[in-house]
Amino acid sequence: GPLHSHRTGSTAAQCGSLAAARTAPSLRAPCSSQQVIMATRALFVSLLLALCSALGEGVSALRGRSNGDAVKFDFTPFLIQYQSGRVQRLMGTSVVPPSVDARTGVASTDVVIDQGTGLAVRLYRPSRRGRLPVLLYFHGGAFVVESAFGPVYHNYLNVLAARAGVIAVSVNYRLAPEHTLPAAYDDSWTALQWVLSNARNGSGYGASWLSKHGDMSRLFVAGDSAGGNIAHNLAMRVGQQGLGQDDGKGRIKGVALLDPYFLGGHARLYETPGEGHCYFLNNLQSPKAAAHMATVAEFVSHS
Structure with missing residues (x-):
């Protein structure tokens, strides 16, 4: 059929930007620069995974309880259809009025x-x-x-x-x-x-x-x-x-x-x-x- 579900990496990208804003804690024991880099990377990955997990669970929870509706069909990034029949379109909803186009004269x-x-x-x-x-x-x-x-x-x-x-x-x-x-x-x-x-x-x-x-x-x-x-x-x-x-x-x-x-x-x-x-x-x-x-x-x- 015409419906092919595919997802984007937008959530991960947002998580990355949030995690990047966090800084590594101060280290009490002397460490080499290589150890500091490795520890910082490990912390960054942990924070990234935690934030992505939290955001994903939050989005799912919000979708599931939106107006008391359960999700019937998740066709992200296009739309979500709920059990009640309500449809939430996630893109392509903006409209502009007809006009005389200034660039083309059409x-x-x-x-x-x-x-x-x-x-x-x-x-x-x-x-x-x-x-x-x-x-x-x-x-x-x-x-x-x-x-x-x-x-x-x-x-x-x-x-x-x-x-x-x-x-x-x-x-x-x-x-x-x-x-x-x-x-x-x-x-x-x-x-x-x-x-x-x-x-x-x-x-x-x-x-x-x-x-x-x-x-x-x-x-x-x-x-x-x-x-x-x-x-x-x-x-x-x-x-x-x-x-x-x-x-x-x-x-x-x-x-x-x-x-x-x-x-x-x-x-x-x-x-x-x-x-x-x-x-x-x-x-x-x-x-x-x-x-x-x-x-x-x-x-x-x-x-």
Whole structure:
């Protein structure tokens, strides 16, 4: 399944910094410098182990008794689910409002596209004139965290929309465990149908961007991490069922899976050795992230 539990060394690092602040006690008997060093190291290790043990027990105790809830599923560093059904997300909860980005000139706005489920999208429109390609984007986050409205994806889509010259539609699909799969897959289909419908007769701020400026013959689907999985699933469904309510003018011209795997069709493989998972979302000014951005932008704008 999509859930792979892994832990970080943050607790140990914190323990190390706490232990390093402690000093060795004064020694009553004369000792050689080597003995002092060895004794200090032994004390440091003992304190480190004790502090780590205490912190670990404290965190476990706090988690276990939070609001009287017992832990049902610990998916650190992403979330903790309690027996009551309450979900505590540990990352990816920050959101930023839509805006006109000062760096790129890209405008963004939010639209709720399904009142029943609360499904919403954030649209991005660059300042370029004429009909532009449309990019349907799905964020990552192990299917359980992050948001189309989060600062990481807001920053990334602002830059990508400007560089590629596309209208981007970032989908805030429903998350597990409250909404288990195939909820996210269903949301991707709903988002695609909304894009196609509003490309024909969209009205109102945001939706009209598609009807006035979007070119449905150059429709792209993309996503990173879990979003890449969703994009892949959507593309396969389109391959089996067609575009749904499309009037014949729409066409998915490319699929970009940014932790990619392709089944059939033409694949362009791109790899950056020595970098971590989805490194390209952070520090967009770094040479490797900039090269990755250029590759994705070129794929969308010149395919």
